[in-house]
Amino acid sequence: MDKVYDQTKVEQKWYKFWEESGFFKPKIDPNKKPYVIAMPPPNVTGELHLGHALTASIEDLLIRYHRMKGDPTLWIPGVDHAGIATQVVVEKELSKEGKTRHDLGKDEFLKRVWEWVEKYGRRIDAQHKKLGVSADWSRRKFTLDPDYQEAVKEAFLRLYKKELIYKAERMINWCSRCETVLSDLEVVYREQKDPLYYIKYGPLTLATVRPETKFGDTALAVNPQDKRYRKYVGQTLEIEDVLGKSQIKVIEDEAVDPKFGTGVIKVTPAHDPTDFEIGQRHNLEIRQVIDFNGKLNEKAGKFAGLTIAEARIQVVQELEKKGLIEKVDQNYVHSVGHCQRCDTTVEPMVSLQWFVKMKPLAEPAIEAVKRGEIKIIPKRFEKIYFQWLENIKDWTISRQLWWGHQIPLEGEEDVLDTWFSSSLWPFATLGWPSSTKASEGKPSDYEYFYPTTVMETGYDILFFWVSRMIMMGLFLTGQVPFTTVYLHGLIRDPMGQKMSKSKGNVIEPLFMADKYGTDALRMSLIIGNTPGKDMRLSEPKIQGLRNFTNKLWNIGRFIIDFAPDDAKHLSVIPSEHSERGNLNSRKIATSVATLLPRNDNKNDKEILEKLNQTTEAVTKALESFRFHDAANTLYEFTWHQFADKYIESTKDRRAEAQPVLEYVFRTSLELLHPFMPFITEELWQRLPHDGKSIMIAKWPEAK
C-alpha cells in the first residue's frame, strides 16, 4: 500500500462495483418495513452546489445505515424541471448571444431548454455518483417525464373538481422581466432607501415613493379619526396635475395610517395591494397605468412608453417645474419586493390567474403534525410550520412562462408553478396515480414504499416544498407522504456570509471532492453540523478531514502490510462462526466473545469495551438524527483511542494482538461506512471479511 491515501485510485472503481452489483436496488420483502427517502430533486439549472452535497451526504448516510441494518432500503433520485429558474437561466444564456426568448419563438426556445436539461440533467446524475450517492437509478424521475405529467394533470383535476382550484381576478405579484405572475413566496423583500415625495394635490399634500403611478389614482384617502381632514371627506377636489387639471374625490378608510407622511394617501387600486382593498371597499375604478411589460401605458399621456424608473424621474421633474413638490425626504427606508429568480422589482398588478384554495388543505396538514403522524426535526420548526399554515393565503399556481407543465384545460396557455409538480414528488415518483395496484402478485412500488420514511432537506424550503407535499399528500393519497422531516441548515463561508458567485466565496463541492476525496468532503459536511443550524465551511476543514482519511489509510497499512509473519488472523480463529482456514476464504470470527477468551490482555479488553461503547453511541446518535455526534464519536475513537493509544500499545506484542486489531478496525470501518463510503470499502476489502461488500455488511451491534 502507498504511504499516502490516493482517492483517485479508489472511488470510481468502487462506485462502479456497487452499481453493477445491484446493491442500490431494494429487495422487496413483504414481511419487512421498507426505509424510503425521496431525494429532493435538484433544479436542472446547473451544477450541484454545497447544499446539494450536504443533502446527498446526509441522505446517503441514512440510506447506507439502514441498508446495513437490513431494511429494504430505497432512495429515489431525480431532477426538477424548475420552471421559472430554468427559463431564466436559459434566457441568460441567450442574452449572451444578444437574443431574447421572443427572438426565437416558443418552439425554438423550448428546444433550447430541452438541450440544456439533457446536458445538466446528466451532469447532475454524474455528480451525484461522484459523491457516492447510493440511489436506485432505475427509478430516477424527472418532473416532466410523461408519467409525471400524468400525475400533475390528475392532481390538478382532482383539486379542480373539489373546487379547490379556481380562476379569479386578484391583485398579484408581477415580474415584468419574466413577464409572469409570482406567488407570495417567490417575492423576496429587501429594505431600500428611496426618496419620499410630498406632492400637492390641490389643497392637500400627500407623501408617496411612487409618483409615477399617479395616473392610476382614483381617490385620496384619510383615516376616519383624523380631524385635520374631516372637512374634505366626501368632496371632489379640483387639482392641478402633471397632465393638466383633473378631479379626484376624498374618501375615508381605516387602512390609512394618520402618522404616515401627512396622513393623506393617494389611492391607486391597480398598483398597490392596500389601495386595491380600499378600492374594493369604496367601489373605486381600477385604472391600470403600468402594462405587463413594465412600461407606462397611454393613460400616462406623454409619459406613455417609459419604464417605471424613467417615468419616476420625468414625472418628478415635471412636478417640480409646476411647483407641486412640497419637499422630499431622502432618508425614507422601506421594503421592496424583488423577483426571487431575476431580482427585478415586483409590481403589484390586477390580473386573472389560477389559485389553489389553501385553507381546506392546510387544516389536515396542521393536524397531521399536531397528532405526531409527522415529526419535524428540529422541533422548533413545527411552530414555524403551524404559523405559516394557520395564516395561509391562496396559492397562485398559474405562470405566464413557456417552460413547465401546461395547465390541462381548454384554451389555456399558462403553465403551472414548478412547486405544484414538486408537491407530488413522494408519490408521483412511486407510480401514483396510474400504477398503484399490485400486478402478478407483486405489490406495486406505491403500495410497498409509500408513505416514504424521511424527508430530508434545507429549512429554507419548508414552505415552498415540505408543507405543500404534506398538503397534497394528504389530499391526494389520504396519507402523510413521510413520517419524519429532517431539516438541515445552510452552508456559509468562513465569515458567515452566504456563498454566491458574485461574492466569489463559493466552495465547489465537486472540485473539493477531486482535490481531497469525496469521503473527506462528506465528513466535513457532517462533523460540526447541528440540525437546522447554518454551518460555516472552509477549505482547511475539508483538508483536516482529508488527514483523517489518510489516518485511516495508515491504520490499514499498519494492520495489513506490517503484520508480522507469525501473526494469527481473524479468519483463522476458531469460533462458533468459523473453521480454521485461510485468510478471506472462510467464515470469520465476528464477535467480541470469540476474541476475549483467547487472552486477558488489559489493552485488548479495554479497546473492545470502547469499541462496544462507540457502537452503541453511534447507533443511538444515528437513530436520533444527531449525525454530528455520531461522526465525532467515530473520529475520536478511531484516531485517538484506537490509533494513538491501542495501536501504540500493541507494538511489543504485535503477533498476539493482530486479531484484535483486525476485528476492531473492521468494525470501525463498518461504523464509518455510511459517512465515508469509499475508503471504508477499500480497506474493508483488504481485511479478513465476510461478504461481497461493506455496503451490505451487517451493521455492528453493541453487546
Add this chain to the structure above:
RNA sequence: GGACACUUAGCUCAGCGGCAGAGCGUCUCGUUCACAUCGAGAAGGCCGAAGGUUCAAAUCCUUCAGUGUCCACCA
C-alpha cells in the same frame, strides 16, 4: 409590527441539570521503527449581563443587551 435562533478557549462550534469539551490556531519536545496529511506534552474560559428556581445551573425560569434569520399589504 410579530416569531424564532444564537452569544461557551484566539477562531469555528459541540455540550443543554451533577468535576468546562472538540477541531483549527499558539507554545515546547520528538524524524530508521503505519502515518510529519504524524506523535508526546503545554498554555488558554466569571459559558453575553442582571435577577430567580434547585442540594447542585453553561444547561431550567424572568428581564435586558448585542447578532442573525423568517413571517407581515411600511403607501
